[in-house]
Amino acid sequence: MEKVVAKMQDAGLSKAAIDAFKQNYEQLVAGATGLVPESDIEAIDKLPRLDDMQSSDKSDLKKLLSQTAVLKLNGGLGTSMGLEKAKSLLEVKDGKTFLDLIAEQIKHTRKEFGSQVRFVLMNSFSTSEDTKEHLAKAHGDLLKERNLELLQNKSPKIDAKSLEPITYPEDPDLEWCPPGHGDIYPSLLGSGFLDSLIKDGIKYLFVSNSDNLGATLDLDLLSYFAAENKAFLMEVAERTAADKKGGHLAKRKSDGRLILRESAQTRDEDKDAFEDVTKHKFFNTNNLWVNLDALQETLKSAGGVLKLPLIKNKKTVNPRDSSTPAVFQLETAMGSAIECFNNAGAVVVPRHRFAPVKTCNDLFILRSDAYKVTEASTVVLAGKTCPSVKLDDKYYKLVDKMEALTEAPPSLIGCKSVTVKGPVKFKRGIVFKGDVLVVNESSEPKALEAGTYSEQVKALTPVQVPALA
Ligand code: UPG
Secondary structure, three states: HHHHHHHHHHHHOOOOHHHHHHHHHHHOOOOOOOOOOOOEEOOOOOEHHHHHHHOOOOOOHHHHHHHHEEEEEEOOOOOOHHHOHHHHOOOEEEEEEEEHHHHHHHHHHHHHHOOEEEEEEEEEEOOHHHHHHHHHHOOOHHHHOOOOOOOOEEEEEEEEEOOEEEOOOOOOHHHEEEEOOOHHHHHHHHHHHHHHHHHOOOEEEEEEEEEEEOOOOOHHHHHHHHHHOOOOEEEEEEEHHHHOOOOOOEEEEEOOOOOEEEHHOOOOHHHHHOOOOOOOEEEEEEEEEEHHHHHHHHHHHOOOOOOOEEEEEEOOOOOOOOOEEEEEEEEEEEEHHHHHHEEEEEOOHHHOOOOOOHHHHHHHHHHOOOOEEEEOOOOOEEEEEEOEOOOOOOHHOOHEEEEEEEHHOOOOEEEEEEEEEEEEEEOOOEEEEEEEEEEOOOOOOOOOOOOOOOOOEEOOOOOOOOHHH
């Protein structure tokens, strides 16, 4: 433990960051599993619904907005999509990135209500520079605002054999990793941001993932959150068969508190119950509302560190070189803090508030005409339903490869599903209707020419795609 603390102190990390890491490290050393047996929890049957809140009193909105900050979690790199920069800097539509659309949404709300709702980005050491560079070019006005950037902490990667901090002289930056979005709490505390926001009269913090353009500042939810005087509110969505893997909300029998149970916290014998979406009906969208006074109080009474379950990630110190030593990256999740607050709640929101881009399939749909951008810079489905897209992972898992195979996004507005097998280059002017299967049986890329397709397609033309060579 001393070596960990010394390393963090040498790097200038705050006491709050070090204390939070110590708690994670203790869990690691103690072999804590964080398992939540099915017998310890009750399923949640009914929750308030956003759809029933439309008539809430909006007279105080201008004031409420002036007491609100919108924070986007922007510390992750999107490595699973092959990115080495913030995912929010990916282009989504009309040359605009996630970050551009988010910035425009904030400006739109400010203008409409004449209220200076605050905007905060939680960046990590991996995303700060790129993000600020982009803002300087496109939104210099925002960059000048006080407290725009909350720079999250970094934590030492732990040698899986010795459980000491790893050293990697070839590239010392790789000795560190971001501690997960649960790090928002020590980052807010240790940086003085929390005190500063409260001093500025900010009471309500709306937090969401920057890759979820469905997570707009909803005014009915803001009014509800303020009126109910909740300490913490989680937006949950109804689980479908496709959401079996994500964590679900439950009630702990011992103290009646709401908790999140992730799949990694489920015993093998409880797997069926975990996956039963008719029993455990709700999952976390990671759109979360935090009352800052309650957070300050809760942190104070917990000695500055919320007790969040550890997420232990085993990787190699150089993620691109599997022959380098194995390490543990210790992380926590922001939503798991639901169990730390005395007066926490959850609300069921419609699915459109959850439109995350986790894979290139999601990005492919978002870039197509299946989604449109509104005047308020929000992104909504253009039709009634969202098409399902399954591109061949072998050729489309990484953004640069998908882009090399896409001259222009095909039209998906009248389409139910698209499955693509093999490397297929989409030429400009393709329209998909109904259920489409495109098959290239060879491993040499072939092109799908402009036209309308509504069933199985095998007629492809040879094409050169240098980026895939
Ligand atoms: N992020 C940070 N700092 C970190 C790690 C992540 O800012 O140290 C950001 C990241 O950029 C992204 C967001 O946090 O914007 C979410 O991270 P991501 O890895 O995409 O999501 P998960 O952690 O897998 O899942 C979260 C919740 C889960 C919820 C899901 C909804 O933990 O409960 O179901 O989001 O997408």
